[in-house]
């Protein structure tokens with residue numbers, strides 16, 4: 548392993564015209580949960596530029612295989628088998644190592660294993676719906692799962708979520724923390740979803756749609772989707788005049 | 794024409810949704826046997842140095858109702874003011890304190906109660922010391938982009954009065970929204986998402 552000196556610079560300003568605003572009335576729950584005052588900015592301190600580290604030792608053997616990690620011995624989850632892989636990069640294009648990725652999703656019928664999900668689609672006794680992994684030195688990750696189903700949700704009288712996988716990521720600084728969702732190549736439901744529509748720019752939405760990659764499939768086993776994720780970039784400290792005691 | 798900078802754009806955020814527990818606190822959410830325990834549930838152990846404190850928190854919406862499906866993460870320095878992170882270059886933090894915690898709201902009351910230690914002071918970039926504080930990150934159904942704020946302590950009046958973040962707030966009457974009040978053995982901190990008591994959130 549390379550012995551890289553940890554970076555200590557602040558992070559690029561977040562582009563708030565690219566990210567979804569807090570108040571998005573098409574997604575009704577945001578109305579009462581959106582701050583209305585301007586958020587306050589200040590230069591990044593150690594509280595922002597540092598962040599927790601998770602070692603590979605926390606991972607169990609099946610943490611990145613949702614087809615098996617809740618299944619009874621010898622059985623596996625129902626649904627089209629897929630591999631999701633990609634890289635975690637930062638805005639400079641550099642791979643981000645040691646990123647803890649956690650993901651969760653509905654089963655193939657669109658039902659979550661959660662006491663608050665009452666959708667009539669059945670639970671799959673062999674599917675829990677959670678997984679996790681940590682990126683390698685170049686920012687690569689992968690996991691196995693089944694294709695989640697679309698599901699209806701209470702917003703308008705007939706709103707449906709496109710098939711999606713929820714992602715949570717830690718970068719190297721606490722202000723790189725990100726939660727997002729991955730959608731699937733070719734799904735017409737993406738463009739009808741009020742939660743997707745909270746994102747102002749089409750290009751930003753397209754950045755959340757994983758590409759089908761037939762070259763990465765495992766023949767007679769699982770198709771592959773490529774999903775790269777970009778975290779905030781970091782200022783280099785190379786050019787800085789170091790202040791005393793800093 | 795000029796050379797291209799070739800910067801990428803940060804991936805767009807999407808809400809954590811109502812089922813965030815499945816991914817981030819599966820044992821709390823009733824999915825047992827996949828992970829041995831939920832990450833961040835116990836940030837202190839018996840060897841952690843520093844004053845034990847209990848924090849009682851609620852996230853309250855614009856109608857005054859506590860959120861029952863929110864999730865809060867905390868990030869703080871150890872008792873000496875050092876972060877347990879590779880980007881911390883001033884020294885080595887307490888190995889018995891990761892500094893990070895993850896807490897789902899109770900599904901019936903919306904309460905969040907956790908035990909941690911009182912953090913030490915950490916410098917602002919210009920060298921002035923900040924008052925002890927815990928950085929917080931809040932996600933939930935209806936929150937499109939995680940909300941960042943800080944929790945300071947009511948019994949740190951002198952440090953709070955010279956804190957470079959608190960003193961730079963244009964509306965000084967909003968400083969109180971960032972200060973947890975000591976109530977018996979616990980610090981009580983309500984985060985208001987909107988309304989007259991709206992908490993100061995940060996764009997950092």
Ligand SMILES: [Fe+2]
Pocket residue numbers: 653708711713810
């Ligand atoms: Fe979902």
